[in-house]
Amino acid sequence: MGEDRPSYPQSWPVRSSPVIIGRVATDDPHALAEAVKKRRLELHLARKIAAESVGMSKDTWKRVEDGDPVRDLAYAKIEKVLGWETGSCRIILAGGSPIPAGTEPDREVEYAPVPAEMLEDEVRQAVTNAMVGGTDLTADKIRAVNEAAIRVLRERGVLPPTE
Numbered sequence: 400m401g402e403d404r405p406s407y408p409q410s411w412p413v414r415s416s417p418v419i420i421g422r423v424a425t426d427d428p429h430a431l432a433e434a435v436k437k438r439r440l441e442l443h444l445a446r447k448i449a450a451e452s453v454g455m456s457k458d459t460w461k462r463v464e465d466g467d468p469v470r471d472l473a474y475a476k477i478e479k480v481l482g483w484e485t486g487s488c489r490i491i492l493a494g495g496s497p498i499p500a501g502t503e504p505d506r507e508v509e510y511a512p513v514p515a516e517m518l519e520d521e522v523r524q525a526v527t528n529a530m531v532g533g534t535d536l537t538a539d540k541i542r543a544v545n546e547a548a549i550r551v552l553r554e555r556g557v558l559p560p561t562e
Contacts, residue, residue, distance in 0.1 A: 426492040428466040434491050436464045438481045449480050463488075519558055522548060 439449050450460040453476040462469050463477060474488035478497075481487075487497035526548050530541045552558045 427494060428468065428492065430494070431488055431491045432464050432466040434497060435477060435481065435488075438483075438497070439464075442481070444480070449477075453477075453480055519549060522552060522558075 439446065442449075446460050446464070447457040450457045455473060455476050459469055459473050460477070463473065471489075475485060477483075478485055478487050478500075481497070482500045484498040484500055484502060491497055523545050526545050527541055530536055530544055534541075536544070549558065553560055
């Protein structure tokens, strides 16, 4: 448990719906704040109306526009209002640009420098943590869910195929 985990830059395949695991020290909340406010104003939306349209408080929306951290669920709601693909807020936090909703996925997927075995371990750990804390499944069932998740991620091109 007390082992040091290697540090690596967080990134993901370039696609319309990236998989993003965890937060990183290089997140830029001010870039997100600026992008969200700019897009909201482009759409001629008042903060209160934008927030209420997705069941969010105007105070939570303001936190994002002020560069304060919020839960990922809030980002998903904001993306919906602003016409961005799921994951766009995380992409902006990592220094990228939002993906307009309905954009076709890139046909050529570029993998980031995160070694696949590290990403796979992170996925396995996340699935295990979620299952242990929220279900009464046996260890064998949790392992089966892990394998199914890894298989689906390989099929979607998020993880490279096994050799």
